Amino acid sequence: VELLFLGTSSGTPTASRNVSGLALIDTQSRAWFLIDCGEGTQHRLLKTRLSTHHLAAIFITHVHGDHCYGLPGLLASAGMNGRTAPLTLVAPRGISDWLAATLQFTQLHLPFAINYVAAEGLTNFACGAFEVDAVALSHRVPSFAYAFTEIATATVLDTEKLLAQGIAKGPLWGQIKRGYDGVYKGTLVRAADFLLPPGPARKIVVGGDNDTPNLLAQACQQCQVLVHEATYTRSVAEKIGKHLGHSYAAQVAEFAEAAGVAHLVLTHFSPRYQNNPQLRPSIQDIYAEAAAFFSGHLVLAEDFMQYRLTQKGDFIRVIAG
Ligand SMILES: [Zn+2]
Numbered sequence: 348v349e350l351l352f353l354g355t356s357s358g359t360p361t362a363s364r365n366v367s368g369l370a371l372i373d374t375q376s377r378a379w380f381l382i383d384c385g386e387g388t389q390h391r392l393l394k395t396r397l398s399t400h401h402l403a404a405i406f407i408t409h410v411h412g413d414h415c416y417g418l419p420g421l422l423a424s425a426g427m428n429g430r431t432a433p434l435t436l437v438a439p440r441g442i443s444d445w446l447a448a449t450l451q452f453t454q455l456h457l458p459f460a461i462n463y464v465a466a467e468g469l470t471n472f473a474c475g476a477f478e479v480d481a482v483a484l485s486h487r488v489p490s491f492a493y494a495f496t497e498i499a500t501a502t503v504l505d506t507e508k509l510l511a512q513g514i515a516k517g518p519l520w521g522q523i524k525r526g527y528d529g530v531y532k533g534t535l536v537r538a539a540d541f542l543l544p545p546g547p548a549r550k551i552v553v554g555g556d557n558d559t560p561n562l563l564a565q566a567c568q569q570c571q572v573l574v575h576e577a578t579y580t581r582s583v584a585e586k587i588g589k590h591l592g593h594s595y596a597a598q599v600a601e602f603a604e605a606a607g608v609a610h611l612v613l614t615h616f617s618p619r620y621q622n623n624p625q626l627r628p629s630i631q632d633i634y635a636e637a638a639a640f641f642s643g644h645l646v647l648a649e650d651f652m653q654y655r656l657t658q659k660g661d662f663i664r665v666i667a668g
Pocket of ligand 1: 358556
């Protein structure tokens with residue numbers, strides 16, 4: 348499973364960060380899911396290897412424009428590029444009416460069906476290799492997190508044991524991996540003896556805009572990766588006031604620490620935070636504030652940054668592509 352960040356700025360884009368968009372890629376099947384689709388997301392996709400042909404579903408966290416204004420354009424292009432397979436769109440109430448009106452008033456006739464699924468109350472929704480649950484968050488409008496839990500985890504071939512018993516690499520390995528017994532140099536080889544049990548199901552929680560990280564306490568049980576907004580640092584959040592419904596770095600970090608999250612990815616940064624650490628305020632301030640409260644693996648998202656969550660639960664940066 349891989350995460351590819353397409354937009355990591357809050358509210359407005361900057362020269363280096365677009366508004367919200369995140370691809371969750373099932374590297375086995377090549378199917379991928381898009382979580383939020385801010386304006387310009389389709390331009391971001393053009394710089395990756397992802398195509399809307401393999402896009403299995405779109406999840407929108409809430410109705411604010413920086414999370415959904417890219418939808419009509421992305422859907423129109425998918426149609427013009429020949430997509431005919433139905434597309435699942437999981438979104439809170441309001442998105443389907445807005446989109447229907449846009450399609451109607453702009454005379455956009457998509458050559459594929461959109462299957463709307465309400466985010467409200469979504470539990471155990473089967474979506475490719477994952478089961479998805481929506482968690483209601485706290486923001487100015489209804490906002491949701493999506494928890495992706497892997498359904499079936501593949502069994503792993505015990506190659507060390509095979510080699511130790513003198514069974515050389517060959518077609519038999521594939522046969523055993525698929526669960527079939529075989530014969531090697533006249534001796535029966537039982538698949539069950541060379542298959543390691545599947546690892547724990549991988550689980551990734553992706554939050555929408557939210558001022559109360561604690562609402563994710565249950566969803567974060569057994570999750571390896573939490574992607575959450577940290578729009579501000581504490582001092583800026585206190586100056587602005589609570590009414591915007593966002594979190595600050597320390598708040599999210601403290602929650603993730605208490606929840607035992609292994610890998611925390613912060614994103615959705617206010618454009619005031621500069622990439623240049625010499626300038627104030629800088630994105631470095633967000634990192635420093637979170638790191639003071641979180642002892643796990645802390646990552647600050649950047650556009651086009653790509654990470655892989657391995658079967659073993661390691662979360663490693665990969666070259667984008
Ligand atoms: Zn936002």
